[in-house]
Amino acid sequence: MKGNILVVDDEQIVLKSCERILSPEGYGVDTATSAKDALSLLDRNLYDLIITDIKMPEMDGIEFMRLVRAKNPDINIVVITGYPSQESIKEALSLRIIDYLPKPFSPTHLIEVTNNAIELKKRGVTPEPQVEDYTEDVAARLDEIIDRYKNKPGSLIPVLQEAQELVGYLPPVVQRHISKGLRIPVSEVHGVVSFYSFFTMKPKGKHNIRVCLGTACYVKGAEEIVKKFSEGLNVDIGGITADKKFSLETVRCLGACGLAPVVVIDKNTHGSVNPVKALELLKEYE
Ligand code: FES
Incomplete structure (x- = not known):
């Protein structure tokens, strides 16, 4: 087994998704619908990583992390964020979280964040995150x-x-x-x-592909184009290819509706894109 993970969230659907995604990757996954249940699991079992929501009834994720840190200062924690307050983010950062997982997250992103956290644990690097690009x-x-x-x-x-x-x-x-x-x-x-939308917390590929899903582009088949890019690159929306050459994201109206459907790659705008043209564009930027 690659590692034991405890996922804490009051939404069953999130717990089930994490289990469904991480178990086939070779992780042992325990779930808890409340911080209280999670603490009793932590008393009984050893975990390599905790993935926890911040907003939970009764005891929230911040209070939970504080109690966890008091007992286990070295455990790696990843926070699932929906719409957290600035205060809660500040608290989470001061509790030395490894990473964020914004809701909704893609399977690829969850696997990537988990693999990274487990790798850090194996290398004995805890809990200050060692981001590959932060040398x-x-x-x-x-x-x-x-x-x-x-x-x-x-x-x-x-x-x-x-x-x-x-x-x-x-x-x-x-x-x-x-x-x-x-x-x-x-x-x-x-x-x-x-x-500000021009700032990003996620790594981008050498070429960043942005597909517009605004109304004008959407009605002209932009969703099909996203699918083509996603399949062609084997990457989810918000993800980056293994070789870091491409990243894929969707945006709302790029202000060029007359050219719909619109795709922007790096700083270049491509109009009237269709699925065939999408694949040609990939070849062009390869
Ligand atoms: S809706 Fe796509 S550019 Fe405006």
Whole structure:
């Protein structure tokens, strides 16, 4: 078995999905519909990873994580986020979560986050997340960026932009680094990252494919195009190919409805795309 995982969520459907997705991947999965049940499972069993919702009745995920950390400071925790408050994100980050799993999540994303967390556990790296793209060199260059903007008003957005250019995306560990460097609360950093659509917390491929699913594109068959890209690349929406060449995402109206259906790859807009053209585009960017 690859590892034992405890999934905590008050929604049965989420628990069932996690079980259905992770069991065939070789994980032992226990589930709990409340933090209280999860704590009693933790008393009886050993787990390599906890995946927990934040918003739960009676005891919420934050309180649950606090109790878990008090007993087991080293266990890896991944948080499932629906629409969390800035306060809860701040708390979750201070409790040293490994990663976020935004609801709804794709099977690929769940497997990827789980594999990564289990790998970290095996390497004895807990609980500070070691993001592959966050190397010592990157950390030093982030410091250089921060130094250039330090003490200047309105520095957060330009620092985030340069950090995203450098790392490719803004994972929690980079947000914490910036928060510390600029002496801005991590909740504020996270708030800005999640507010602006040009910031992303997920890694992107060398070529990022955005398929518009706005009304004009949707009625002209954009869904079929998403399917073609997804099948052609063997990647879900929001995912990245194993070779990191392509990432796939959907967006709402790119402001070019006259060209519907529209696909933007990197900075290039492609109009009147159909499933055949979608495959041709993939070849073009290969
Ligand atoms: S709906 Fe797709 S560009 Fe407007």
